[in-house]
Amino acid sequence: MIVLVDLLLMLVDVTISILSAIVQTVIRPRLKCIDGELCLITGAGGALGRLFALEFAKEGAHLVLWDCNADANEHTAKLARELGVKVHTYTVDLARRQNIYETAELVRREVGDVTMVVNNAGVVAGRRLLDCPDELLERTLLVNCHALFWMTKAFLPQMKAKNHGHMVTIASVLGLFSTACVEDYCASKFGAVGFHESLTHGLQAEGLDGIKTTLVCPYIVDTGMFAGCEIRKELQGLIPPLDPLYTVQQSMNAILGEQHMICIPRLMYIPFVSRALLPWEANMATYRFMGGDKCMMPFIKNMEQRTANGHAKTS
Numbered sequence: 001m002i003v004l005v006d007l008l009l010m011l012v013d014v015t016i017s018i019l020s021a022i023v024q025t026v027i028r029p030r031l032k033c034i035d036g037e038l039c040l041i042t043g044a045g046g047a048l049g050r051l052f053a054l055e056f057a058k059e060g061a062h063l064v065l066w067d068c069n070a071d072a073n074e075h076t077a078k079l080a081r082e083l084g085v086k087v088h089t090y091t092v093d094l095a096r097r098q099n100i101y102e103t104a105e106l107v108r109r110e111v112g113d114v115t116m117v118v119n120n121a122g123v124v125a126g127r128r129l130l131d132c133p134d135e136l137l138e139r140t141l142l143v144n145c146h147a148l149f150w151m152t153k154a155f156l157p158q159m160k161a162k163n164h165g166h167m168v169t170i171a172s173v174l175g176l177f178s179t180a181c182v183e184d185y186c187a188s189k190f191g192a193v194g195f196h197e198s199l200t201h202g203l204q205a206e207g208l209d210g211i212k213t214t215l216v217c218p219y220i221v222d223t224g225m226f227a228g229c230e231i232r233k234e235l236q237g238l239i240p241p242l243d244p245l246y247t248v249q250q251s252m253n254a255i256l257g258e259q260h261m262i263c264i265p266r267l268m269y270i271p272f273v274s275r276a277l278l279p280w281e282a283n284m285a286t287y288r289f290m291g292g293d294k295c296m297m298p299f300i301k302n303m304e305q306r307t308a309n310g311h312a313k314t315s
């Protein structure tokens, strides 16, 4: 009898969640105020990281900016300070666990308790698996996936103590479905998605409703990270690379609206769902039609040429 009541309650919950998700696609949910929060952004010297820093600054959040590229990080800090918020920069190599823990301790002592973490830093090897040095493959996993564990261990305890905080993971649609020639990246982003979801389950199971999580899964963004990547020519106008500012603004809406997950653009929910529902061959047929099966090959070629010329950007 109890199980029937629970089943009924579960069905009511499912219906309400679906209806509220539909309503929220039309009516924008109320956005939370983050004025005075302390927000840490990794990869803050990069394209999306810098835009995130400026959007958080516009909302009045004070910033802790992490990047291994000190100059780029300082440039972001300068732009953010012009918006009137306090900004602290740290040069950190996220591929080194100890470096993360030590810098986190420094932040606690010098700045205080971080209340929002945006795990944004990311890299891709950009080589064919069999030609790629092992260290480059390892680095992708360390930065895009392992660092999430250490960041969480370093900053979640303070959030748990106050039941207040927000963990954001900038993953990718390549953490939800995959394509050829980016094995390191897909493995790391699938790992990031799994990590993020399990963490969210854990927080909910512990009743820590004051700690929010948001998973951001963008399609290719026009930042140069996947320069050269292209789908079938006739469809490129339909799904062009995303504008970086648009991507960050959509992500901000999801973060401030305390949304659990966002795919940008929404169209990307289709391959995500069809991957689970359709047979492999059916998905392959759609990939071949769209040119999604070989979309990374021009990117890899591009990277190979840049490597040959001695100026590959592997981050």
Ligand SMILES: NC(=O)c1ccc[n+]([C@@H]2O[C@H](COP(=O)([O-])OP(=O)(O)OC[C@H]3O[C@@H](n4cnc5c(N)ncnc54)[C@H](O)[C@@H]3O)[C@@H](O)[C@H]2O)c1
Binding pocket: 042, 043, 044, 045, 046, 047, 048, 049, 066, 067, 068, 069, 072, 092, 093, 094, 095, 119, 120, 121, 122, 123, 143, 170, 171, 172, 173, 217, 218, 219, 220, 221, 222, 223, 224, 225, 226, 315
């Ligand atoms: N650009 C895209 O097409 C795209 C698509 C989907 C998801 N994403 C994700 O968005 C995030 C930001 O991407 P982006 O396009 O702004 O890239 P980007 O290369 O412009 O920026 C990445 C930043 O991370 C920093 N970084 C790299 N390795 C680091 C390390 N070991 N320690 C500390 N900092 C390190 C770099 O210095 C750089 O400033 C990444 O996680 C990426 O995977 C990007």
